[in-house]
Amino acid sequence: MRFKLAVSLVGIFVLLLLGKTSVIAGDLDRFLRVKGTLRIAGGTAHIPVMKEAAIRIMGVNRDIRITIAGGGSGVGIKQVGEGLVDIGNTGRKATDNEIDRYGLNMFKFAIDGIAVVVNPENPVVRMNRSQIIDIFSGKVNNWKALRWKDRGINIYTRDASSGTRKVFWEKALSKGKITKAANFVKSHGAMKSSIGMDPYGIGYISVGYLDDTVVPVSLGGISPTLENVRNGDYEIARGLYMNTKGEPAGLTRLFIDYILSKEGQKIVAEKGFIPVR
Amino acid sequence: MRSSVEKLAERGFLFGALLSTSITICILSFMFLFSLPLFKGGHIAQFLRLGWNPYEGRFGVLPMMVGTGIIASFAILIATPFGIGCSALISVFSQQNFGRLLRKLVEFMTGIPTVIYGFVAIFLLVPLVREIFQKGTGMCVLSASIMLALLILPTIVLFLSDAFNSVPKNYLDAADALGATPVQKLIYVIIPLAWKGIISGLVLAAGRAAGDTLISLMIAGNALQIPKGLSDAARTLTSHIALIIASDYESPEFKSIFVCGLILFVFTALIVLILRLLGYFQILRER
Numbered sequence: 165m166r167f168k169l170a171v172s173l174v175g176i177f178v179l180l181l182l183g184k185t186s187v188i189a190g191d192l193d194r195f196l197r198v199k200g201t202l203r204i205a206g207g208t209a210h211i212p213v214m215k216e217a218a219i220r221i222m223g224v225n226r227d228i229r230i231t232i233a234g235g236g237s238g239v240g241i242k243q244v245g246e247g248l249v250d251i252g253n254t255g256r257k258a259t260d261n262e263i264d265r266y267g268l269n270m271f272k273f274a275i276d277g278i279a280v281v282v283n284p285e286n287p288v289v290r291m292n293r294s295q296i297i298d299i300f301s302g303k304v305n306n307w308k309a310l311r312w313k314d315r316g317i318n319i320y321t322r323d324a325s326s327g328t329r330k331v332f333w334e335k336a337l338s339k340g341k342i343t344k345a346a347n348f349v350k351s352h353g354a355m356k357s358s359i360g361m362d363p364y365g366i367g368y369i370s371v372g373y374l375d376d377t378v379v380p381v382s383l384g385g386i387s388p389t390l391e392n393v394r395n396g397d398y399e400i401a402r403g404l405y406m407n408t409k410g411e412p413a414g415l416t417r418l419f420i421d422y423i424l425s426k427e428g429q430k431i432v433a434e435k436g437f438i439p440v441r
Numbered sequence: 442m443r444s445s446v447e448k449l450a451e452r453g454f455l456f457g458a459l460l461s462t463s464i465t466i467c468i469l470s471f472m473f474l475f476s477l478p479l480f481k482g483g484h485i486a487q488f489l490r491l492g493w494n495p496y497e498g499r500f501g502v503l504p505m506m507v508g509t510g511i512i513a514s515f516a517i518l519i520a521t522p523f524g525i526g527c528s529a530l531i532s533v534f535s536q537q538n539f540g541r542l543l544r545k546l547v548e549f550m551t552g553i554p555t556v557i558y559g560f561v562a563i564f565l566l567v568p569l570v571r572e573i574f575q576k577g578t579g580m581c582v583l584s585a586s587i588m589l590a591l592l593i594l595p596t597i598v599l600f601l602s603d604a605f606n607s608v609p610k611n612y613l614d615a616a617d618a619l620g621a622t623p624v625q626k627l628i629y630v631i632i633p634l635a636w637k638g639i640i641s642g643l644v645l646a647a648g649r650a651a652g653d654t655l656i657s658l659m660i661a662g663n664a665l666q667i668p669k670g671l672s673d674a675a676r677t678l679t680s681h682i683a684l685i686i687a688s689d690y691e692s693p694e695f696k697s698i699f700v701c702g703l704i705l706f707v708f709t710a711l712i713v714l715i716l717r718l719l720g721y722f723q724i725l726r727e728r
Contacts (some may be wrong), residue, residue: 254501323684324694347578347674348663362578415620
């Protein structure tokens, strides 16, 4: 009995191995004859794409190790600039100051919208820009003002390192202030779960992170769908960038080429972002 | 031969002791050194002034100082009565075996990582607090204090029950002979005699409460306001450092976290000093 189980397990394992090797195709070929470690850190919106690419690459070649960390755009720039990682991701363009200081090279690989989100229990899913500005500045602080329950509005925002915060602040809030009563969360994942757990919360996340635990709010009648972001109707959007210190080489170069390849761009689309090529 | 080995061992231990104590002093001077430019530049008034808004060039850390103070003191306030009750049960009231079992459980509690407390609180405590107050997110001073109290409770309980156990047996026998009930024994004999141990336990616990980062980062809400009530979100110095450390090295935000570190250091030193003084006066009174 035991022997049989062992044999069938081995059989399954062999089948899996065969299955893996037969997947090898086109864009992944470039990784076949290299080995080494690639370290990636920074923007948290990028993580789903990076992760999927890493899984596929490490699936065809076990001599390659890819580590992915979050931290936010600020961390991405800082760590790649200090040489702690090979690729630093940002959800905003690096500033001229940052490019000068570290000698950064930017690679834009996707376009991403930033959606205002509320809890699925919340019926207020249509707002206009001035309402958003009033809510985030604390001027409107009760859902009653938006014709819902008499409960305070709980505002969630991101920490100083977040590129999403910077873009949202510039494009959605027109650089208006964010109330001091706002709660701070440290990543897209944390933002999504906070809003998903708080019926009276409001926050903002990357369109790629939208699922049924949160509801996107349409602004001025335009909802943050991929279609609307792509054709520019939904204006709160930004590029997602990979940054390297100097000209990328070796595995770093291969990885960036892969993300920008046909298969890489397909991953970008699958994860809910808009490919650049 | 033997004496040389002994000498070597002595040197080794001395080195270890010097190293570990000097690190404390090194860290303090490191903080001081790095915040010195800010002191010198006359910016320090700015750091103590109200409000934090980097976009407007304001870097006041007063809200975070208040946050740390309030959250840590509430945690101590909640944990102390529970701690005294629990350790009295362990070492005074209960049967030997039951007391030992309780103590084992408390010892086990010390091993629970803070991140576990944090995410358990997010799912169980935070929604409850939100519904109780009927406002806010539930991520507030009260939630953080309750979880911190839970975190520091084992420290308090273990110290207190050790202190209670170290009360000389003949004092207890004397109390028994006078017909004291267990409660009278606890209040009139054990607690006054164990005063020093209680203080040590509270000092350690207070230091942990003020210094813990993860729980306040996860469930205090991290808002930049000065909390006005238990249901308000607040940010502690520790979570402020954790949130800011990701920003640009050259930015004034980043430089300001050294001041935060220094303030935190002074803060915990003050707590230790005050509680030690309390203990000292108690000893004076006894004489």
